[in-house]
Amino acid sequence: MINRLIDRIMELEAPIVVGLDPMLSYVPQHILDEAYRSRGENLEGASEAIWQYNKGIIDAICDLVPAVKPQVAMYEQFGVEGMKAYVKTINYAREKGLIVIGDVKRGDIGSTSAAYAAGHLGRININGKDYRGFDEDFITVNPYLGSDGIIPFIEVCKQENKGLFILVKTSNPSSGEFQDRLVDGRPLYELVGEKVAEWGGLFMGKEYSYIGAVVGATYPEEGRTLRRLMPKTLILVPGYGAQGGKAEDLKHYFSKDGKGAIVNSSRGIITAYKMPQYANYGEAAYADAARQAVLDMKEDLRKAWSNK
């Protein structure tokens, strides 16, 4: 799956993942009206609305980008009904040829991580037959519990040819509170990065490991250091656009060959229709606005990765 992800990035010339992080306030009124009419003004109707909204976006961008990244929190907020919309989104994106990165940030002690891994990446055996729970291609995981919380995920990745993105340096303003603390004179995120590179050696693809890293676009100097510490690690970069990360800052995240990073944008694409520069599309054509925003992002990123 990592090989396919890298290949698709190069084929499409798009190191881009579209974050499917729907809030009800993002959904155009005509979709809300129809969902509430057919399912009721309740958690089921709201979940139907975000699913239909996602479907429109997936249809509009599936030939332009290699992957989508649904943020599970945006589905969990609607309870079980939201989780059904999460599953529909995963399955539909895969039908449309997209790789699915579940942004779940799970992580626990060994036996519990094994259960998360089974549910999100693997399968569960019921009386001799295998079933799948959520079935993402990649998921994000949290490293705070150390190796025995991570290895069970890697074991399942090996069985399934799937992958991880492990949090190293996150994009949010207070990420430094713990991640930047100096350990033996070096920030904690460097130690985590080195560990991710080491874990990555446990399951290598052709050029890059199945075990990737999350490094926020909002910390380009840290990105440069981490690129060097994790040469075989694909970096998933959140924080471009709405969170403030700029394309010129992203060149450090890419390797010399122009590979090595994939940049996420969520609000900048899925709510493009609300932005002044795409306002002419109008609410009804929100998906067309999202498509144009992807094309514009692709151009914007070109300066970060094509002329290295």
Place this chain on the structure above:
Amino acid sequence: MINRLIDRIMELEAPIVVGLDPMLSYVPQHILDEAYRSRGENLEGASEAIWQYNKGIIDAICDLVPAVKPQVAMYEQFGVEGMKAYVKTINYAREKGLIVIGDVKRGDIGSTSAAYAAGHLGRININGKDYRGFDEDFITVNPYLGSDGIIPFIEVCKQENKGLFILVKTSNPSSGEFQDRLVDGRPLYELVGEKVAEWGGLFMGKEYSYIGAVVGATYPEEGRTLRRLMPKTLILVPGYGAQGGKAEDLKHYFSKDGKGAIVNSSRGIITAYKMPQYANYGEAAYADAARQAVLDMKEDLRKAWSNK
């Protein structure tokens, strides 16, 4: 809710939370057979089985302990059907007077943590009416992203009179890989502990904060230090029993008044019927074995907290 949790611990003389972490292999055959017969040998049948298994345990222990802690990974492994069993378990436990600690270990950047908080502790507004997703009383959260990943959870706790347990020092063997690294000569978990105490000041109950901490039973010396650094923090202690934590090691986690900690046991209670000392109960009476295991745990813990 924190006041009620402390009061119930003292009334019942039981600083105990029962971990509802069901694996299919734990479920007695008669429950599996009935669930598969009624719902099919699939994810729905398996989820029905773990729900029925939980129900038996809740009925058997609800008058003995203040709280249960379902580990959401054990439900997520069965996909959406498993999440339905998670909701049934939460609702039934509350009906039976138990406080519910959702062991979800969520945590993300601010806007995403806000969505998790809405889904697990709060509510979501749909056209003027409020709905609840999972509705636990407390949840566990991961601190790796720092304050802006935590504050949105605390905001929702304030609105709902609910609480958190933030990971500080986890019970697993490799927890030290990052948590023990020295920052300015002190282990990272101490810095996290101090931050938890500071966050705790944002929402105080009568004696203890609504914002608690997770400190594993397997690290008693660390427990002693953290008890001192977080005097108003209720400590949730996993790792007793099956993971190796012993009652005599737990005295440091309690305050001088015998309060201040609540100890989790999962496998030691819910799979008691498989252990030599409870084998006489047999599989059919698994819930009675669980009840006896709680009574025995209560006696065992008495030496840790009653004679301080």
